Amino acid sequence: MQILLIGISLILVIVAGILSARLWCYKKQISHIKEELSFLETEESNYKLTSYCKIGKTEEVIQCINRLLAQDREEENRLKRENRVYRESITSISHDIRTPLTSAKGYLQMMQKETLPEEKRLEYIKIVERRLDNLTDMLNQLFEYARIEAGELKLEPEIINAGNVFAETISLFYEDFLKKDCEPQVHITENPCKINADKHAFVRIVENLIKNALVHGTGGYEFSLIKEKEHCIICVSNLTETVENQDIDQIFDRFYTTDKSRSRKTTGLGLAIVKRFAMQMCGDANANLKGKRFSIQVRLPVLAEKES
Numbered sequence: 001m002q003i004l005l006i007g008i009s010l011i012l013v014i015v016a017g018i019l020s021a022r023l024w025c026y027k028k029q030i031s032h033i034k035e036e037l038s039f040l041e042t043e044e045s046n047y048k049l050t051s052y053c054k055i056g057k058t059e060e061v062i063q064c065i066n067r068l069l070a071q072d073r074e075e076e077n078r079l080k081r082e083n084r085v086y087r088e089s090i091t092s093i094s095h096d097i098r099t100p101l102t103s104a105k106g107y108l109q110m111m112q113k114e115t116l117p118e119e120k121r122l123e124y125i126k127i128v129e130r131r132l133d134n135l136t137d138m139l140n141q142l143f144e145y146a147r148i149e150a151g152e153l154k155l156e157p158e159i160i161n162a163g164n165v166f167a168e169t170i171s172l173f174y175e176d177f178l179k180k181d182c183e184p185q186v187h188i189t190e191n192p193c194k195i196n197a198d199k200h201a202f203v204r205i206v207e208n209l210i211k212n213a214l215v216h217g218t219g220g221y222e223f224s225l226i227k228e229k230e231h232c233i234i235c236v237s238n239l240t241e242t243v244e245n246q247d248i249d250q251i252f253d254r255f256y257t258t259d260k261s262r263s264r265k266t267t268g269l270g271l272a273i274v275k276r277f278a279m280q281m282c283g284d285a286n287a288n289l290k291g292k293r294f295s296i297q298v299r300l301p302v303l304a305e306k307e308s
Helices: 002-042 058-111 118-150 162-171 174-179 199-216 245-250 259-264 270-280
Strands: 158-161 185-188 194-197 217-228 231-240 284-290 293-301
Touching: 002 058, 058 118, 118 270, 158 162, 158 199, 162 185, 162 194, 162 199, 162 217, 162 231, 194 199, 194 293, 199 217, 199 231, 199 270, 199 293, 245 284, 270 284, 270 293
Parallel strands: 185 217
Antiparallel strands: 158 194, 217 231, 231 293, 284 293
């Protein structure tokens, strides 16, 4: 009996020792993690938590924390990049807005000269009008995009014949293509293509696509609207010297303007508005570049036959 008690006592002592050792390891591990977290709290670093001793589930906890730290750093870097792009874009847009204003002011001052011939005065008036039109267009895009982002621009869907509205909108730019001495190729499906969409948003999509083609295109304009299964597909393509392969992934980002087209005085919001309007109407937009031909496709759902 006494031997049994001695054996039990020894077992209890060993168990107590093991438990004490594990408890000590846990304390050291927790203390180690705390020190490393305190360091990360005060220092901006890519440092990862390390393990003092592998015990229990602490290793899994450390790995989980490291994953969260990696996600947090990735998000922080993304926000820094976006903020940098945003600041650069605001600076560029401020410059772009100031340029036509300064130009218009200069021409207005020259028009005040009494010795200025009437022919020149009329020429300057037209130049001022063009500068103010450009400025108005930029401000309208900024205002519209701000309303979209703020959720203030509510769409009001209605059943519209996409082909008819598409043709009407293209016809508004007839003189613009005459000035470029280039007639676009237009193809519109003969079958009725009815969609449930906000007419203003649909027109704005088409307008922005055409304006983008006119500003950045160098010819070979092709506009089409076809009905493919469950979608209405708008495609606008043109030859370009400004768009490159590295631009495609960012072409719909807000304020994005290719380096080569920075001098064209655009806000970089036209295609961003196209993308957001398309998505709000349950569609999508994508861009493609093959050689020198740049194209944009917008897909919108069509109404089923029984709905239309």
